[in-house]
Amino acid sequence: MSLLPFLKDHHATKININLVPKDPFFETILGKTLRWALSIGRYIVIFTELMVILSFVARFSLDRQLTNLNDSVHQKKIAIESYGDLEEKVRLIQAKSDQYQQIEQLVNIADIFPALTEITPQNILLNELTIKPTKISMSGKSLSQSSLNLLINNFQISTNFFNIAVDKIEAGDRQDPGFTFFITADTK
Incomplete structure (x- = not known):
């Protein structure tokens, strides 16, 4: 007799053994x-x-x-x-x-001072003279037209000044004869 059929019929039960009691x-x-x-x-x-x-x-x-x-x-x-x-x-x-x-x-x-003295005629009166390192500007009065022309020509032929600009020339009246001017020039 074989034990296999006998074992197949019974289900195995799971047994839990806990040796530590629950507290x-x-x-x-x-x-x-x-x-x-x-x-x-x-x-x-x-x-x-x-x-x-x-x-x-x-x-x-x-x-x-x-x-x-x-x-x-x-x-x-x-x-x-x-x-x-x-x-x-x-x-x-x-x-x-x-x-x-x-x-x-x-x-x-x-x-610049000696060069300006050299080119400025006697009867030119300067009201203002501004000298900067590379530029001068002057305003004044000329008693005659020939003196003003001589000043402008002297500026143009001078080797010390270039880029000469005559910004203003105004003729005076009978009570104040002459010409007022404003000239700027670059220096070397």
């Missing part, structure tokens, strides 16, 4: 809260440990970056300090250049 404390609210805190607490502790390990590993990378930045700042500081003397020299040269340009302009202005 009635875990059925209370405090017990349930404690059981929940213990089960969730494991995950919190594991998560916290992972964060500590990650921050410990990240610290090596951040320390290396900090060291590289400090080295870079130190090298750039040395380079900037080496240019400090050069900057002082450049500023000194700039100041001397500005002084030279001012002196050159003063020399140019001083050279």
Whole structure:
């Protein structure tokens, strides 16, 4: 006789054996809260440990970056300090250049006076004379037309002045004879 048909007819029943008895404390609210805190607490502790390990590993990378930045700042500081003397020299040269340009302009202005005296006829009266480093302007009165013509011609043939512009010529009346004028010219 075979046992196989006999075994096929009976269903196997699942048996649970629990050797740890259930504690009635875990059925209370405090017990349930404690059981929940213990089960969730494991995950919190594991998560916290992972964060500590990650921050410990990240610290090596951040320390290396900090060291590289400090080295870079130190090298750039040395380079900037080496240019400090050069900057002082450049500023000194700039100041001397500005002084030279001012002196050159003063020399140019001083050279204009003899040239103006040479080309201005005797009976020209100047009301205003403005001398700039590269330009002069003058306004005044000529007692005769020939003196005004001579002044304009002298400006044109002079090598010290160019771009001569006669901006205004007005004839006077019987009470105030003569010609008023305004002339501008560029200087060399």
